[in-house]
Amino acid sequence: MYGFSEFSVYAENPIEEEDVVAERLEMQGKKILKLNRGDPAVYFPTMKYMIDAYVKALREGKTRYSDFAGIRPLREAVAARYRRLYGTNVDAEDIVITNGVSEALMFINSVLINKGDKAVFFRPYYPLYIPDLKINGGNPIIERYSEERNWEVDTDSLERSIRKDLKAKKRLKYLVITNPNNPTGTVLEPNALRELVEIAKNHDMVLISDEIYDEITFNGAKYTSVSKLAEGIPHIILNGASKDFDATGFRIGFTIIPGKDNVSKELRRRIAEYAKLRLCVNTPAQYAVAEGISNVSEHNKGIRKLVAEIERRINFAAKRINESQYMSVVQPRGAYYLFPRLDMKAMKFKDDREFVDKLLKEKDVQLTRGSGFGEPGHIRIVGLPPKDILETALNRIEDFCKAHSR
């Protein structure tokens, strides 16, 4: 009998939801300023030494299936990087290479979630965490970061919500943190991380830390990977080549499960079985990323320049936003997004969705609505474009706000 699965309706990606409208406008000859997708490779070319390694792999015939968990040189490079940067107790056997972090999320949810299970997120959250949970029949528990306190995590409030609902407690499977944060740019302090580890431990939740922007911190932020603090409790570290290595189109993610406990062991085993079902990840790209990580001096040259440039662009944009009477933003210290609060009372919009809809149609600027991140009344602006494009976009946004002011 024809019909579709109950949970498949939950597949949705707010970051791309305006793409159809944008494409239509482009076909009418308009030039859209796209500040919706966080793709560094659009503005900064992927480094030549990585491209060279990719080409070398292709010329050497590395075009066949590789190991389901990823080629060993890449897994060893990822482990060595975490040991070197954060002192993490991890080796190649703890790592599965995935088709980006996205595939890791699919595997993790399918491995952990039964219908009715729950997982904890903080809003604003990266939107693509939620659909994979719901597709597997799970439900999110959404806690808040505190915008008043620079989007810091409120662990007391989290503890209270968990204790309030003892029945839900039994169904709690995992807790996700994104550090540095997308969309707010917050970098979590060691104390907050310690509290989160404690909560995950107390409530037998797997701690999942998405660290895809870990080398992109600035404005004096000092980065701590939770992998060092979480030793002894089951946790999963997600990372990849897309952001730190400026290679979004390679689709290479790292799923790291360093724990020596039985839950971690079983997690590793089941995720490996899922990885076998799709045979392997693009083989030559893995060689490129292995070189990308292993050649530390080349990488450091590139990432320093990249981060310095991102810092300039983000700070320029943040200053302009905070000069507006319609918006205000907490200064980001990592990643490359700005997540301003809109003064909705000062403007005639029903909600943030109407704001981004109209902005695209009237001003040819594509953003993402805050409600897509679980935080209505906000917008996400990608801060990667050069200053002149950012300036043009911000001027248009300001004009737009004025034109729709009360």
Place this chain on the structure above:
Amino acid sequence: MYGFSEFSVYAENPIEEEDVVAERLEMQGKKILKLNRGDPAVYFPTMKYMIDAYVKALREGKTRYSDFAGIRPLREAVAARYRRLYGTNVDAEDIVITNGVSEALMFINSVLINKGDKAVFFRPYYPLYIPDLKINGGNPIIERYSEERNWEVDTDSLERSIRKDLKAKKRLKYLVITNPNNPTGTVLEPNALRELVEIAKNHDMVLISDEIYDEITFNGAKYTSVSKLAEGIPHIILNGASKDFDATGFRIGFTIIPGKDNVSKELRRRIAEYAKLRLCVNTPAQYAVAEGISNVSEHNKGIRKLVAEIERRINFAAKRINESQYMSVVQPRGAYYLFPRLDMKAMKFKDDREFVDKLLKEKDVQLTRGSGFGEPGHIRIVGLPPKDILETALNRIEDFCKAHSR
């Protein structure tokens, strides 16, 4: 509370299940003849014109996110190929590029299957169809190809099973055919395909045709894609670059849903939403495959040589197998596998699993057990290696059978 999902135990891949043992033997200095993985790129280099296109894309900076459905030139090339080869009524909008066919299977099962739903397969089946169904809570209905009649499909028996269980009928979601077949090498005749289309239509099942080996046919077989015959009913054609284009490590699959009916429309829409969740497929590889398909004359030169060589190797191996008193095989006409029946009564093995286990340990030859394909008492041999390796492996298998004969 720590714990794993009910259905995640169903993730398993019998083709790789001996890899750990094989790796251990290799570490002891043994050289394993691996006839378990169907990877043409191990024996035949991917064609240079495709590598050149891949390198060109990398040098041109095509390292960023691409469209969730795949780059337009690739989708257009896939559509044009089906129109040219089979007269299929299809265009670029009907196609989603996936991380191999494997990812397509994950999407399809998650989109179609509710707990308790059913899908129909014929045994022997490609093993990786089943786990994704079960992970989503579905159950397979396994019909038989008839080995006595050269592994032809028995549609009468299929009709009887469906009619027998009217309650199950309401839960039937899809019917899968693999043409050319892995592991038997059967190429389905137009009449059989017409009957299958009729059954899918009568019972409102989505027809799924895995055509990944469609250009690898020989021994006089004439290939028919069901896409021409299935016009008007909801169906999905799966294909990709791995086999016909000898590029397994690229991980580029094609999911083709050409129907103009409402079920097909909704299928396309929901699969697109899943594709958005993982952003995109490796970008530069898509350019390589777009060129791989579009440059028909280069491709034809390559595929003709490849198929001629495969035909020689398969026929050599089939002849040797049929000379054995312990095995017999139906002559393959497509793909590159041999699926011999073992004369279990003539040998002292409990089952085919024990056969492949001991063969690996005693003779350093790795095969896959027939029970992994739903067909006990058989083995699958990959017929891709050069004649001398095939001969060595077949000699060892023959010695092994003799040594264990009753």
